[in-house]
Amino acid sequence: MGYQIKEEKVFNSGHAACPGCSEALAIRYVVNTLGPDTIGVVPPSCIAIISGPQPLSSMRMPVYQTTLESSAASATGIARALKAKGNDHTKVVVMAGDGGTYDIGFQSLSSAAERNEDFIYVCLDNEGYMNTGAQKSSSTPHLAYTASTPAGKLTPKKNLAEIMVAHRIPYVATATTGYPDDLARKVAKAKEMKGLRFILVLAPCLDGWGLADNAGPKVSRLAVETGVFPLYEVENGERYTLNYGSKGTPVVQYLSLQKRYRHLSQAQVEELQAEANLNWQRLQGKLS
Amino acid sequence: MAEASKVVPSIWTTGWTDILNTGTWRSAIPVHQKRLAPCHVACPLNSEIPTWIKLAREQSYQEAWLALVADNPFPAITGRICHHPCEGGCNRGEYDGAVAVNALEQYLGDLALREGWSLPQPASELEQRVAVIGGGPAGLSCAYQLRRRGYQVTLLEARSKLGGVLREGIPQYRLPREILEGEIKRLLALGMEVRTNHPIEAKDLDSLEKEFFAVFLAVGAQRAKTLPQFPAVDARITDALHFLAKVSQGTVPSLGRQVVVIGGGSVAMDAAASARRLGSQVKVLALEDRESLPARADELAEALEEGVEVIAGVMVQSVVSSDEGIRLNCIGVSLAGTVPAAGTVPAGVLEPILLPGTEFIVLTGQVILAIGQEAELSGWDSVFTVGQSLVKVEANGATDRPGVFAGGDVTTMERYVSTAMGQGKKAALSMGEFLRGEFPATGGSGAEGPDPGAVVSYQEINTFYFPPTSRENKGNVAVEQRLRDFREIKIGFTSQQALTQAERCFSCGHCMECDNCFYFCPDMAVVKDASLPEHYHILDQYCKGCGSCVEECPRGAVVLKEETR
Ligand SMILES: Cc1cc2nc3c(=O)[nH]c(=O)nc-3n(C[C@H](O)[C@H](O)[C@H](O)COP(=O)(O)OP(=O)(O)OC[C@H]3O[C@@H](n4cnc5c(N)ncnc54)[C@H](O)[C@@H]3O)c2cc1C
Ligand SMILES: Cc1ncc(C[n+]2csc(CCOP(=O)(O)OP(=O)(O)O)c2C)c(N)n1
Ligand code: SF4
Ligand code: SF4
Ligand code: SF4
Numbered sequence: 114m115g116y117q118i119k120e121e122k123v124f125n126s127g128h129a130a131c132p133g134c135s136e137a138l139a140i141r142y143v144v145n146t147l148g149p150d151t152i153g154v155v156p157p158s159c160i161a162i163i164s165g166p167q168p169l170s171s172m173r174m175p176v177y178q179t180t181l182e183s184s185a186a187s188a189t190g191i192a193r194a195l196k197a198k199g200n201d202h203t204k205v206v207v208m209a210g211d212g213g214t215y216d217i218g219f220q221s222l223s224s225a226a227e228r229n230e231d232f233i234y235v236c237l238d239n240e241g242y243m244n245t246g247a248q249k250s251s252s253t254p255h256l257a258y259t260a261s262t263p264a265g266k267l268t269p270k271k272n273l274a275e276i277m278v279a280h281r282i283p284y285v286a287t288a289t290t291g292y293p294d295d296l297a298r299k300v301a302k303a304k305e306m307k308g309l310r311f312i313l314v315l316a317p318c319l320d321g322w323g324l325a326d327n328a329g330p331k332v333s334r335l336a337v338e339t340g341v342f343p344l345y346e347v348e349n350g351e352r353y354t355l356n357y358g359s360k361g362t363p364v365v366q367y368l369s370l371q372k373r374y375r376h377l378s379q380a381q382v383e384e385l386q387a388e389a390n391l392n393w394q395r396l397q398g399k400l401s
Numbered sequence: 402m403a404e405a406s407k408v409v410p411s412i413w414t415t416g417w418t419d420i421l422n423t424g425t426w427r428s429a430i431p432v433h434q435k436r437l438a439p440c441h442v443a444c445p446l447n448s449e450i451p452t453w454i455k456l457a458r459e460q461s462y463q464e465a466w467l468a469l470v471a472d473n474p475f476p477a478i479t480g481r482i483c484h485h486p487c488e489g490g491c492n493r494g495e496y497d498g499a500v501a502v503n504a505l506e507q508y509l510g511d512l513a514l515r516e517g518w519s520l521p522q523p524a525s526e527l528e529q530r531v532a533v534i535g536g537g538p539a540g541l542s543c544a545y546q547l548r549r550r551g552y553q554v555t556l557l558e559a560r561s562k563l564g565g566v567l568r569e570g571i572p573q574y575r576l577p578r579e580i581l582e583g584e585i586k587r588l589l590a591l592g593m594e595v596r597t598n599h600p601i602e603a604k605d606l607d608s609l610e611k612e613f614f615a616v617f618l619a620v621g622a623q624r625a626k627t628l629p630q631f632p633a634v635d636a637r638i639t640d641a642l643h644f645l646a647k648v649s650q651g652t653v654p655s656l657g658r659q660v661v662v663i664g665g666g667s668v669a670m671d672a673a674a675s676a677r678r679l680g681s682q683v684k685v686l687a688l689e690d691r692e693s694l695p696a697r698a699d700e701l702a703e704a705l706e707e708g709v710e711v712i713a714g715v716m717v718q719s720v721v722s723s724d725e726g727i728r729l730n731c732i733g734v735s736l737a738g739t740v741p742a743a744g745t746v747p748a749g750v751l752e753p754i755l756l757p758g759t760e761f762i763v764l765t766g767q768v769i770l771a772i773g774q775e776a777e778l779s780g781w782d783s784v785f786t787v788g789q790s791l792v793k794v795e796a797n798g799a800t801d802r803p804g805v806f807a808g809g810d811v812t813t814m815e816r817y818v819s820t821a822m823g824q825g826k827k828a829a830l831s832m833g834e835f836l837r838g839e840f841p842a843t844g845g846s847g848a849e850g851p852d853p854g855a856v857v858s859y860q861e862i863n864t865f866y867f868p869p870t871s872r873e874n875k876g877n878v879a880v881e882q883r884l885r886d887f888r889e890i891k892i893g894f895t896s897q898q899a900l901t902q903a904e905r906c907f908s909c910g911h912c913m914e915c916d917n918c919f920y921f922c923p924d925m926a927v928v929k930d931a932s933l934p935e936h937y938h939i940l941d942q943y944c945k946g947c948g949s950c951v952e953e954c955p956r957g958a959v960v961l962k963e964e965t966r
């Protein structure tokens with residue numbers, strides 16, 4: 114691993130995530146990097162389940178469970194209250210799902226970003242409303258099966274990273290669980306910054322995507338190496354840095370590991386390959 | 402009236418999830434385990450390849466060499482002339498080319514000779530005396546393993562010097578004399594009695610058994626096979642064993658301009674290439690066609706580069722020798738689809754179909770027959786069982802005469818230096834059991850191969866952690882240079898090459914403490930534990946059995962074991 118991970122023990126064993134859960138793995142590197150002097154904000158989602166069955170908690174830090182619409186607004190309130198009290202050391206972090214970020218909580222996030230509120234927002238993107246039974250969100254990729262798109266989703270995944278870049282906030286990064294050192298490095302970097310910092314973490318859902326319990330890291334890396342989900346950072350809406358990108362691995366290698374794609378025809382696989390190529394090309398245009 | 406106020410606690414959390422037992426969800430648990438690498442299993446000496454390559458990668462060269470010589474006292478020799486089945490078994494072969502194990506072995510072997518490193522002396526001395534008959538690779542390897550364990554070893558060798566085929570057969574351009582001498586000398590420094598010019602016959606066995614507690618017989622296959630169409634006594638007709646022995650002693654008479662070698666195997670290539678170096682034009686006549694010559698492809702390619710002419714798929718029908726020379730009446734043959742007729746031809750003997758109209762004549766001044774060797778076993782069949790010209794042994798090297806063991810070419814048709822050395826090692830271990838009175842009635846140690854699940858397969862390697870890198874091979878001396886003399890024709894690795902090539906080893910089944918298993922557990926159930934030989938332990942209370950640690954181990958050093966509750 115390229116970056117030496119430094120963990121503080123905030124995240125506990127005994128949590129209720131599924132065996133092999135990528136979201137739990139991501140939470141480990143988010144909260145253990147931020148450390149105990151952090152206040153978490155969690156809307157309804159798998160993260161809420163993982164954070165602990167009341168009255169127990171899996172995180173040795175305060176966690177505020179808010180509504181699905183209002184994570185960014187809640188974090189705004191907490192961050193401003195800390196500031197009013199003269200506390201300039203405690204960090205505020207939202208950990209929300211894609212449904213709570215791309216869709217239901219989007220207006221509060223967009224307005225907090227526009228105001229450049231001082232907190233870290235981590236979206237644990239498992240590409241669907243997973244804890245309620247795998248319905249589609251606007252993050253669900255084109256043609257993927259969900260319980261509410263039985264024939265495959267008809268529209269492409271919303272490009273939230275670029276939407277957040279368009280808000281010109283200090284830091285936007287994409288990350289995924291197959292590269293834990295890269296994820297930990299990005300959280301550590303965000304921790305040292307001020308203003309709204311947004312990290313989009315692709316977190317494969319073993320059940321929702323139809324994966325073996327041990328396949329989370331592998332499929333996450335295939336998302337990167339096929340160019341479906343490149344890992345990059347953008348500072349102040351302008352400075353792009355690519356961390357891990359396409360290695361030219363055919364998209365079919367990524368798709369074929371996942372049951373949510375098993376209905377695809379050859380033509381549809383080619384369509385997804387073409388989309389991935391186009392998106393990768395677009396991103397490369399921004400790098401130079 | 403005072404309203405009962407509802408008390409809202411400021412903190413709802415009363416404890417942490419680590420009091421919960423998510424381990425009960427599980428049906429299988431990961432186990433950190435040192436496992437067998439396929440190279441190690443394929444090596445006839447069972448060399449601890451991943452262990453010594455790791456040490457070499459860390460530039461702990463002397464420790465690497467010590468780990469290597471625990472199984473193989475002659476790495477500079479085998480690093481040059483072993484047929485390296487380890488590389489055939491190497492998991493990296495399926496990825497981007499096998500690890501250059503053989504060249505790395507030579508690198509360490511040569512370094513040790515240059516640095517003058519010595520073999521570790523036995524930790525303690527034992528009284529028991531053992532005899533080893535035959536000082537070739539099988540005998541020397543057996544003697545080494547016995548001596549290492551403290552036994553008093555006596556080597557009985559018919560010739561004036563030790564080495565067997567290493568000295569008298571394999572040409573010096575493949576195995577330089579100083580390498581051979583250096584490794585044998587270092588072995589003898591462990592202290593053993595050597596009786597050279599001391600041929601042993603079957604009738605000597607009784608007295609040997611009185612003098613020694615156990616005996617290992619490794620007299621090789623030193624009798625050259627002959628062909629009936631060639632006259633038995635003609636100075637211009639010899640066999641490869643005699644020819645190569647003379648070459649190695651430097652006493653070969655002038656061969657003349659034209660030499661014909663009969664045979665298509667490795668020995669034929671050695672004879673042909675040696676004759677080329679002595680200045681002759683050389684034709685090789687082989688029964689098999691080009692594609693199925695028994696010689697290895699690289700040996701054939703080298704001989705062809707050196708100007709040896711190979712005429713494949715032919716047979717010598719008759720020989721006419723006169724003062725002008727030797728006339729070979731040849732004919733094209735086909736071996737394809739030949740089935741030996743039941744009862745007529747012994748199994749395994751090729752029966753060529755003659756192709757009429759393809760007759761031709763070869764005139765030559767010298768013929769070298771290289772059509773195989775067999776063991777000289779006359780008399781020995783009265784002391785133990787001999788079958789198909791080989792001494793019959795169990796998998797552990799025991800003959801059917803108690804206390805008498807055998808190995809090497811005299812027991813097998815698989816005729817390689819490392820195979821002979823491996824059998825010598827295995828027999829030494831069995832002899833140790835015999836001498837300690839732990840010997841099983843039949844079979845014994847080494848009888849059973851490893852269970853297939855114990856060996857790390859390529860599918861268990863997580864290649865994400867190994868970016869592709871290219872394999873390098875030893876260099877070759879230019880052909881013109883090669884033909885000038887008997888100097889070595891291969892160029893071993895530089896220290897830089899050794900390092901980059903050692904880095905290519907996956908270390909199959911051998912934990913390198915990369916911590917991947919630790920970092921990929923979503924349940925923090927893998928704990929680093931320096932007190933354990935396997936470096937990690939699993940928290941039974943929390944592990945959910947997802948197998949991520951197993952999958953993310955780059956090298957198959959963690960396995961999932963099913964649990965029943
Ligand atoms: C020309 C040639 C080239 C070869 N090249 C290779 C190669 O490149 N790579 C490879 O892996 N293999 C090669 N081989 C095969 C390999 O050399 C043999 O398989 C190996 O040497 C067998 O070892 P051994 O100890 O059983 O027998 P040998 O090497 O034959 O040693 C037997 C020893 O026993 C002694 N001896 C014989 N009879 C008696 C007796 N009655 N009393 C006492 N001592 C006796 C002999 O003098 C000899 O020293 C080659 C073989 C030949 C002939
Ligand atoms: C306004 C509102 N609508 C619906 C719900 C029910 N609900 C709870 S969690 C959830 C799914 C959230 O999905 P996502 O944010 O992607 O998180 P995941 O479960 O996938 O981790 C839904 C729909 C709710 N709590 N609030
Ligand atoms: S990669 Fe290394 S340990 Fe694995 S088979 Fe090859 S040489 Fe042996
Ligand atoms: S990754 Fe953790 S939970 Fe999964 S099998 Fe390994 S030790 Fe158990
Ligand atoms: S993952 Fe790394 S540290 Fe863990 S067992 Fe495998 S080699 Fe050892």
Ligand SMILES: [Mg+2]
Pocket residue numbers: 210211212237238239240241242243
């Ligand atoms: Mg989701």
